[in-house]
Amino acid sequence: MLSRRLFLKSTALIGCSAAAHPLLSSATFAAAPGDNRLVVIILRGAMDGLDAFQPYGDPALRGLRQTLSLGPDHGATDLDGFFALHPGLSDLLPLWQAGQLAFAPAVSTPYRDKRSHFDGQTMLEAGTGTDLDLDAQQDGWLNRLLQAMPGQASETAYSVGVSQMRILQGQAPAKSWTPKAQMDLSPQAEQLLTRIYHDDPLFRDASAQAMEIVASLSPDLATGKPGQDHLEIARFAADRLNGQTRIASFSIGGWDTHAGQAGSLPRMLGRLADTILTLKADLGANWDRTTVMAMTEFGRTVRENGSAGTDHGTGGTLLVAGGAVRGGRMMGDWPGLAEGDLYDGRDLMPLRDIRAYAAWAMHAKFGIDRATLEGSVFPGLDMGSDPRMTA
Template structure:
């Protein structure tokens, strides 16, 4: 029915509209008094912490992971004789050595058992406990912190992009910004689409070429501007943080590595490293007062699955970086990977509430009162002892 001319015109039009269309991931910014800066990166899809920070010193690891997380003998970089850094993050080694990067290997939100991305991300960004129904989680913890900050102005916050950042939604005003970059359909979404189309001959036949057209959009219509989205986000965030903004948040997708994890995790960790290094470079001296926290909704199964990937788990890892960080250290305990150590017999056991790290950072750098932090900002959180995450 469509003529070739219309086809070409259509393809070109898709290209144009993609240029105008917002992105998968999002950024949110808030300005506040003082010189301290906080960047929260939400890693959507559940990053495999066991692979990012490989506990090669745990004697059970080799039983659980046959092709993944193979430690320093297979490209990872030793950190402390027990953990090794995934090759995708190796560009961050100088930060580790300079004491500007740390990680907590076994943390989680209070979310348990159903292992849904949507619910897990809601809880991570809402910062609530399990007492509140997920549908009632309408605002995010960064917004509630803004409300508690003295001297915070109406110029304060940005929320950006297709993926609305619940973490900055709420009563305090937020501005938004969308980088002029291109659409990306994650490989996970492509895989799910192919699976959904498989039983429908018409869609199956058309889908391969259709996905080619959609992914052709990802390079963007302007070859002179091949800048990747995460770099754009980091550049813009750094630019704002160099001015009045003190809090920024954005998200990166692509962490749901059910199969072929070796390739996709390396690619995504590389992007995360690039993002952090771009922030560092563009922040210049302001990097010294910056804390970057990269958080994910939950971890992944301790055992590798049959498709060289991992499935939804519970305990996961958090990465922190920045000049304000007391780096070069592993934060918190390691639960072990023995059968009886695992949560539900399958997942890494979380040993600390991830919100406690955020709360301590907000207490130390923005002077937020502990009763507020354990009350309205993170309802029912027990902050526990100071993890000494910051310098």
């Protein structure tokens, strides 16, 4: 038998990046009345917002980071004299110039101090504002939004990907669809399954049959196209949004950058840029009625660590794009990076609940009243003032 201790030991070898692994990516869709569209992208693994949207004009930044977030003198694109765009997002510069891209720094959920990817993602998708008994928080804020919206289509929502996203779990009905996924097994994995299930006829026979099916698949169906899953999901999302779907959510993993951030983050930011531009291209005229919100479970430390990376932090950055966005600007306030301005002496100080931006988007896109948003969609949330995120 595969003991619980062996399972935990094996999963520990994967590291904390398991929460950002591509196999945990999925997408969800919902139909709703009206012509406005909302896309929520969950960036699993805690994107470093200070590197993506670089506050190079803050005098404390250079002392905190020796190789990261160094501004226009090191390849980033100046945006407003204070913030610069990471080179990995440079393809999105035309959106900024057209007023279709904005950033909100210093945002977070109410999750604090424990810095677990899994718990942080659960709170982000549950949207309840509390980290007490996270396992019991099974429904998500997009599902609660659907329950508050009249005139939904009969097929309210369905999930796309390897695993269902909590953000759309709940009482509103959902169906599932799975895109092509890698189904290859290494010889070592086959031997491990054979040994584990050797004395259990039920699992032994079932696993043997599964391995035969995988071996019989054509190369295209068995392996898919590596590195193209985000574009496949973006194209499918755009196709749905061009039809009856009005709300879509999917995830992009791989944002955990404890070491070698200068090598890994540009690739991930490039994937995000490609995803957004694919949505724009495939949506056509419907892009003008679309708001895309890319959010992550928490930010990363303001100080670069000894492995040329960053560790789990608190305040992060929200990216907002779309033809319906009032962009070309920073939204919200900047807390500063001086020692006395940091959260717990190590993190960017969060100034606003990221749920407030999502709530105001729902208010603008679908006319949901503030009492419903603060009471049932995001229980306990104070939305604060309107950031006027959409046109």
